[in-house]
Amino acid sequence: MKLAELGEFGFIERIRAAAAVGNGVVHGIGDDCAVLELPPGQHLLTTKDLLIEGVHFQRGWTDSRRLGRKSVSVNVSDIAAMGGRPRHLYLGLGVPADFTVEELQLFMDGFLEAVTEYGACLVGGDTCRSPGPLLISVTAEGSVAAGRELLRGGARVGESIYVSGTLGDSALALQLLTAGTPLDPHLEARHHNPTARVALGQALAEARLASAMIDISDGLSADLGHILKASGTGALLEEPRLPLSEPFRAALHNDPRLMQLALSGGEDYELLFTAPPDRDAALQDLAGSLQLPLTRIGVITAPDAGLRLRNAAGEVRQADCVGFNHFARVSAPKNDATC
Ligand SMILES: [Mg+2]
Numbered sequence: 001m002k003l004a005e006l007g008e009f010g011f012i013e014r015i016r017a018a019a020a021v022g023n024g025v026v027h028g029i030g031d032d033c034a035v036l037e038l039p040p041g042q043h044l045l046t047t048k049d050l051l052i053e054g055v056h057f058q059r060g061w062t063d064s065r066r067l068g069r070k071s072v073s074v075n076v077s078d079i080a081a082m083g084g085r086p087r088h089l090y091l092g093l094g095v096p097a098d099f100t101v102e103e104l105q106l107f108m109d110g111f112l113e114a115v116t117e118y119g120a121c122l123v124g125g126d127t128c129r130s131p132g133p134l135l136i137s138v139t140a141e142g143s144v145a146a147g148r149e150l151l152r153g154g155a156r157v158g159e160s161i162y163v164s165g166t167l168g169d170s171a172l173a174l175q176l177l178t179a180g181t182p183l184d185p186h187l188e189a190r191h192h193n194p195t196a197r198v199a200l201g202q203a204l205a206e207a208r209l210a211s212a213m214i215d216i217s218d219g220l221s222a223d224l225g226h227i228l229k230a231s232g233t234g235a236l237l238e239e240p241r242l243p244l245s246e247p248f249r250a251a252l253h254n255d256p257r258l259m260q261l262a263l264s265g266g267e268d269y270e271l272l273f274t275a276p277p278d279r280d281a282a283l284q285d286l287a288g289s290l291q292l293p294l295t296r297i298g299v300i301t302a303p304d305a306g307l308r309l310r311n312a313a314g315e316v317r318q319a320d321c322v323g324f325n326h327f328a329r330v331s332a333p334k335n336d337a338t339c
Contacts, residue, residue, distance in 0.1 A: 092135075148205045172265065
């Protein structure tokens with residue numbers, strides 16, 4: 001069925017019927033605005049991400065259900081990075097003429113499935129026809145106990161730098177997809193269906209275990225660069241400590257240059273945070289209870305050192321805070337970010 005046959009209001013009615021009602025939703029989809037309330041003592045967190053066909057994804061490389069899930073996860077990841085609990089999502093869609101109702105339904109199935117898994121609910125949005133690519137615009141709201149929000153500017157000299165999960169899987173998957181190489185299922189899942197680390201973010205904020213935090217969307221070095229800039233510090237990373245998956249290690253064995261993907265590849269959606277050295281035992285307990293590795297990958301240093309990297313031979317070199325930059329010229333992909 002073509003979307004034109006169902007119509008905008010028919011589509012909205014389908015979504016309204018499928019969207020669950022959540023905590024704090026006084027009035028959800030169906031009026032001019034959603035009416036929402038937060039528990040007392042909570043701050044509102046708000047974030048938005050755009051996903052544009054041909055820029056962020058290729059429809060031929062994924063399926064509509066996973067695209068719906070990823071649209072949620074990349075936004076919820078920013079709520080997790082503040083130590084927050086995801087609550088409300090808003091979905092804006094620009095739909096191309098060749099996108100069928102069946103594909104749209106699969107997209108919404110994936111979207112709502114992920115929203116529910118993160119304990120949130122869809123409370124509004126807008127849809128229109130796109131004369132060009134599929135355009136997905138998601139706004140996510142969350143909440144955090146006032147004063148517990150984890151900002152980028154809280155890192156102090158001498159603190160440890162930690163990262164959750166593994167690095168570089170999504171960037172390696174993208175490189176293989178671009179080359180037309182068949183993908184390992186782990187790498188494929190990491191790229192097309194990432195998981196926002198919500199439980200970890202909340203636990204770190206509630207127990208005051210971390211001092212600064214960000215999620216890795218643009219790459220380890222670029223996102224660490226944001227923490228260093230906001231905190232007015234430098235950092236020394238230990239390259240042999242970077243956590244890598246088995247499929248990534250296998251690829252790295254054949255091509256050592258792939259280490260650059262662990263350092264600057266984007267879309268890991270892991271949490272990168274700093275913590276005082278005496279929190280290590282508590283952090284390893286948390287890693288055990290969440291069944292999610294937390295790896296100490298370096299230390300915060302004085303600002304004049306910038307971002308440095310020590311390799312397995314003990315050699316230290318300066319590293320650029322390079323990651324994905326949408327506005328970098330194609331001929332000059334490295335951005336000008338300073339650490
Ligand atoms: Mg972010």
